[in-house]
Amino acid sequence: xxxxxxxxxxxxxxxxxxxxxxxxxxxxxxxxxxxxxxxxxxxxxxxxxxxxxxxxxxxxxxxxxxxxxxxxxxxxxxxxxxxxxxxxxxxxxxxxxxxxxxxxxxx
Amino acid sequence: xxxxxxxxxxxxxxxxxxxxxxxxxxxxxxxxxxxxxxxxxxxxxxxxxxxxxxxxxxxxxxxxxxxxxxxxxxxxxxxxxxxxxxxxxxxxxxxxxxxxxxxxxxxxxxxxx
Numbered sequence: 001x002x003x004x005x006x007x008x009x010x011x012x013x014x015x016x017x018x019x020x021x022x023x024x025x026x027x028x029x030x031x032x033x034x035x036x037x038x039x040x041x042x043x044x045x046x047x048x049x050x051x052x053x054x055x056x057x058x059x060x061x062x063x064x065x066x067x068x069x070x071x072x073x074x075x076x077x078x079x080x081x082x083x084x085x086x087x088x089x090x091x092x093x094x095x096x097x098x099x100x101x102x103x104x105x106x107x
Numbered sequence: 108x109x110x111x112x113x114x115x116x117x118x119x120x121x122x123x124x125x126x127x128x129x130x131x132x133x134x135x136x137x138x139x140x141x142x143x144x145x146x147x148x149x150x151x152x153x154x155x156x157x158x159x160x161x162x163x164x165x166x167x168x169x170x171x172x173x174x175x176x177x178x179x180x181x182x183x184x185x186x187x188x189x190x191x192x193x194x195x196x197x198x199x200x201x202x203x204x205x206x207x208x209x210x211x212x213x214x215x216x217x218x219x220x
Contacts, residue, residue, distance in 0.1 A: 008147070034208060043198060043211035044150065087149050094163060095140060095200070095209055097149035 003027060004090050006098035013105055017078045021101045023071040023088030033064055034089040035073050038100065044087055047073075078105045109133060111212035113199050119218045120189055127185045128215045132201030139182050140209060141174055142198040150198055156182060189219045 006023045013019050025033075033050035048055065050062040050071055061074040071088055083105045088098040112131045120126050132139050137158050142150035153172065154164045158179035164172075171189075176182040186193055196216050200209040 004149075006149075043213050045211070046208045049208065094152060094155050095202075096152060097142070099147075099149045 001026060002099075003092075003096045004088055004098035006088050006101050008099050008101060010102040010104050013078055013103070015078055015080060015105055015107055017105075018074065018076045019078060019103060020075075021073045021086055021088075021103075023073075023098055025069050025071070025088075025090045025096075027090065027092045027096075028066075028069060030069075030090045030092050032091040033071055034091070034095075035060075035062055035071075036087040036089055036097070038085045038087055040084075044097075047086070075103075078103075080105050080107065111199055111201050111210050113197075113212035113215050115215055116213065117216045117218075119220060122189055122191060122219055124189055125185065125187045126189060126217065127183055128197055128199075128217075129181060129183050130199030130201075130212060131181045132199070133210060134180075136201035136203050136210075137179070138202040138204065138207075138209070139176055140200040140202075141182070141184050142200065144196045144198055144214075145194075153184070153197075186217075189217075191219050193217060194219045 035047040036044040037047045038044040050064045054063045059076045063072045085100040085102045087100045114129045140155040141153040144150045156176040171187045174184045196214045198214045200211045202209040
């Protein structure tokens with residue numbers, strides 16, 4: 001079983017749609033959590049950290065459920081520019097990445 | 108540019124040759140990570156350093172792979188006797204302390220022919 005599991009997608013959604021990505025992790029001692037975004041043939045870049053209380057950054061909302069070892073990312077009002085791969089990342093003193101979920105937003 | 112830099116950006120080598128990649132992290136970062144990424148997969152952990160100490164090396168990594176960070180600044184990743192299966196993007200990242208976000212370099216794309 002992989003340490004961090006994500007649905008690889010792709011998720012194909014129209015502009016303006018709301019889309020949610022899920023991620024589960026196996027190490028209950030994980031310390032911190034992130035969502036990274038990776039554009040095609042580019043390096044991953046931090047999208048947002050994920051806190052137990054849930055956090056929001058504009059159209060993006062991240063949630064963490066430590067009891068269920070589950071992380072989510074919600075994107076509201078999708079834009080064409082949101083098309084990318086979204087990587088769930090768990091810090092167990094080293095950063096472990098999920099496979100990534102590919103999002104394609106169409107006009 | 109004060110970001111993470113990697114050199115070279117691209118490397119084509121013949122099977123059986125040795126290759127070495129370099130990573131210069133953000134200067135105040137004490138953590139440095141190496142990852143490998145193939146098409147359609149997320150970055151796969153290879154190894155990481157806290158200053159000059161190598162803290163862990165992935166069990167998936169064969170003895171042909173070695174990494175160093177001799178002075179706690181830049182790092183090198185060497186692959187000996189390259190195989191076609193080594194073809195991938197090799198990514199370096201750095202962070203300040205373990206729990207912080209990591210910043211990635213643009214990667215070194217290795218092609219073994």
